Amino acid sequence: MKKKTIILLTILLLNNFLLLSSFIIINSQAAEEEFEPEYGYAPIIDGDIDRGAKEWENASKETIRLKSESPSDVGIETELWVMQNESDIYISVQFEIEIHSAQEFIAILISESESESDDSFFDAKIVQFFDLGGPNEEVEFKDYYIDNGNFIEDDDENGDGDADIDDNEVIYEFRIPTNESEGEDNEDVNLEFGEEYAFMVLYGENSNYNDISNKKSSIVLIEIQYPPKIEPDIWSIVRFVLLIIGFSAIAILYGFYVYKITLIKKKMRRIKE
Numbered sequence: 001m002k003k004k005t006i007i008l009l010t011i012l013l014l015n016n017f018l019l020l021s022s023f024i025i026i027n028s029q030a031a032e033e034e035f036e037p038e039y040g041y042a043p044i045i046d047g048d049i050d051r052g053a054k055e056w057e058n059a060s061k062e063t064i065r066l067k068s069e070s071p072s073d074v075g076i077e078t079e080l081w082v083m084q085n086e087s088d089i090y091i092s093v094q095f096e097i098e099i100h101s102a103q104e105f106i107a108i109l110i111s112e113s114e115s116e117s118d119d120s121f122f123d124a125k126i127v128q129f130f131d132l133g134g135p136n137e138e139v140e141f142k143d144y145y146i147d148n149g150n151f152i153e154d155d156d157e158n159g160d161g162d163a164d165i166d167d168n169e170v171i172y173e174f175r176i177p178t179n180e181s182e183g184e185d186n187e188d189v190n191l192e193f194g195e196e197y198a199f200m201v202l203y204g205e206n207s208n209y210n211d212i213s214n215k216k217s218s219i220v221l222i223e224i225q226y227p228p229k230i231e232p233d234i235w236s237i238v239r240f241v242l243l244i245i246g247f248s249a250i251a252i253l254y255g256f257y258v259y260k261i262t263l264i265k266k267k268m269r270r271i272k273e
Contacts, residue, residue: 031116031198033062034221037082039228043090045173047139047164056092059083066095066203066216076203076216084178086227088159089191093172093201100165101205101214104129106172109146110189111198116219121200122146123189127161127172128207139163144209145187151209154187178224196223 040058049055060082065075081092093106110123124144131137141161143154160175178191191197200219204212 031219031221032064033080034223035060035062035082036223037084037089037225039085039225040083042085042088042175043083043092043173045090045160045162045175047162047171047173049092049171056081056083056090059090059092062220064201064218064220066201066218068214068216073216075218078201078218080201080220082222084225087178089176089178089222089224091174091176091199093174094169096167096169098168100129100132100168100170102129102132102134103206104132104170105204105207106163107200107202107204107209108174108176109200109202110176110191111200112189114196114198114221116198118149120198123187124151124209125159125161125174125176126209127163127174129163130207132165143188149210154185156185156187158185158188191224193224193226196221 037060038058040056041054043055044050062080064078064080066078067073067075076095076097079092079094081090081094083090091108105126105128107124107126109121110125111120112122113120122145124142124146126142126144128140128142129137130140139162141157141159143157143159144151145154146152158177161173163170163172165171176191177188179193180190189197198219199222200217202212203214203216205214206212
């Protein structure tokens with residue numbers, strides 16, 4: 001009897017462990033992609049990609065899926081573009097769905113490190129649609145910080161964002177300051193050169209960020225790159241050196257010419273005397 005009780009308890013413990021493991025696996029969200037963005041010219045943040053001006057030409061581009069916590073959710077196939085310059089990192093989120101919510105938004109949540117746990121995400125840059133597809137359609141950029149899971153509006157707005165929709169395809173664009181380029185702020189994550197951070201791309205369909213409807217997300221890792229070192233152009237250096245040599249030679253010849261003229265003048269004066 002005692003042996004059967006031990007076996008039964010072991011089976012129950014094992015069953016609970018398997019259920020807990022399944023729950024953790026389902027609810028955890030590992031980073032889908034890793035980015036080491038290249039430097040490029042700053043795009044205009046307007047929700048429109050100007051191909052003629054080669055906007056986002058140097059962006060690192062990957063496809064991700066914004067998914068809910070439901071295992072059966074296939075998610076929204078999304079193009080994610082990332083690039084940076086010395087003062088900002090730029091993120092473009094692009095996708096196409098048949099029906100867009102009137103209050104659809106994309107938020108970029110930024111972790112204070114490469115940690116992907118929910119409580120590590122502290123900063124939130126949000127592009128929010130209002131009355132999407134309606135007569136009063138507008139887009140608003142919002143800057144929030146997250147405290148114990150609550151979204152709180154920043155006192156000072158840092159960054160920029162915009163979006164535009166064409167048929168069913170929507171483009172969101174974000175500019176996020178790096179390395180305290182807009183000053184030190186304890187309501188924003190300071191993205192330091194050489195460090196890696198977890199970024200959550202979050203989709204929702206209402207403007208109450210503490211109770212997001214139809215929430216879908218994906219996490220990526222982005223390493224903030226140092227400004228590229230400007231290598232000296234060897235041919236420019238050679239040309240510069242040759243130019244100096246040329247001018248020096250001309251100066252020497254001119255000096256020699258003046259010297260010879262002076263000698264000739266002295267000889268002429270002696271002859272006259």
